[in-house]
Amino acid sequence: MASTTAIAALTLHCFSKSNTLSPFRTLPRLTCSFSSSIKFNISFAPPNPKPKPNPKPTPEPQTDAPNEPDGPLLIPWIVRGEDGNLRLQSEPPPSFLKAMATAQTGTKKDKNQTKTTATSKAQKPRATAPPQHSKAARRFYNENIRSSSAARLSKVLAASGVASRRSCEELIFEGKVTVNGSVCNTPQTRVDPAKDVIYVNGNRLPKRQPKKVYLALNKPKGYICSSGENESKSVISLFDDYLKNWSKKHAGVPLPRLFTVGRLDVATTGLIIVTNDGDFAQKLSHPSSNLAKEYIATVDGLVHKRHLIAISEGTTIDGVHCVPDVVELLPRQPDMQRARLRIVVHEGRKHEVRELVKNAGLEIHSLKRVRIGGFRLPPDLG
Structure with missing residues (x-):
């Protein structure tokens, strides 16, 4: 049979400076059991539970966990005072409480707001007054640079x-x-x-350059588009009177050298542009501009549907198949006995309209150009 011995609980006291006894800590009851195998089973008795209005079943105490002491646990804070000395206090310092409150109320939001404010300030354009230049500086810029x-x-x-x-x-x-x-x-x-x-x-060479001139001419029949001085029937010779009066209207400005933009053959009449601007002439006559050119062709004989179909199918000129954009039979006018065709092309090859009409089996009596791109021959121009 195993014998059991109960050991009473002991209370430890300590003496203070005033020679008074004060309780320090109370140890719970210790229970020892002896058996034939000489094993010790030591357990701490739990403190007496306080009465509650609605008692609930308490879990069995854990033998490994010691009981907590009565009363709140106080954590001392070591704080440096205003005098520079360290001292103990039971409450955390105000700086720590403020930092904890800031962390709980959203420090990230404040950072984002700070970044947004900094970005907006950086992106905001800085108002600067326009630079002021002297009169001499502006004159130097206009004369030497601009x-x-x-x-x-x-x-x-x-x-x-x-x-x-x-x-x-x-x-x-x-x-x-x-x-x-x-x-x-x-x-x-x-x-x-x-x-x-x-x-x-x-x-x-004169210092002053002639002004840019742009003229629309209703070319008559029998004139060639050449700027040679020996050509009496040149298109440029039609501007002799205009050039003679140039010095009266433009004193001190040299005469412009006029030339035609593109060409019309001797028998073709109508619109041709005359200028002294080489860049303008290059843009107007270059095939990349793809400007439409409109002609009125007066033909001999009757025009049937097969003729219009043959013209619209195009023909080969210098190894390139040329097809017109528009082929239209105009209504007959009472004062004209011959039929008129309206033909619009964009290739601008030599004798293109004449070859189209000839390939269809018709013969041209007269040919007149009335439009180049957006430039149209004025109807009242003689």
């Missing part, structure tokens, strides 16, 4: 009326052009007639 008209030498010579651009290049290659006292053999040399001294065959 109004600079430097261009290729061959282009400047052609625009000044010396000759065509190809003829001007030949003059440059032959050494008949000098720039600032030196012979220039390169047509691509950039010059400014207002600043550079240019001589051609011993004659100085």
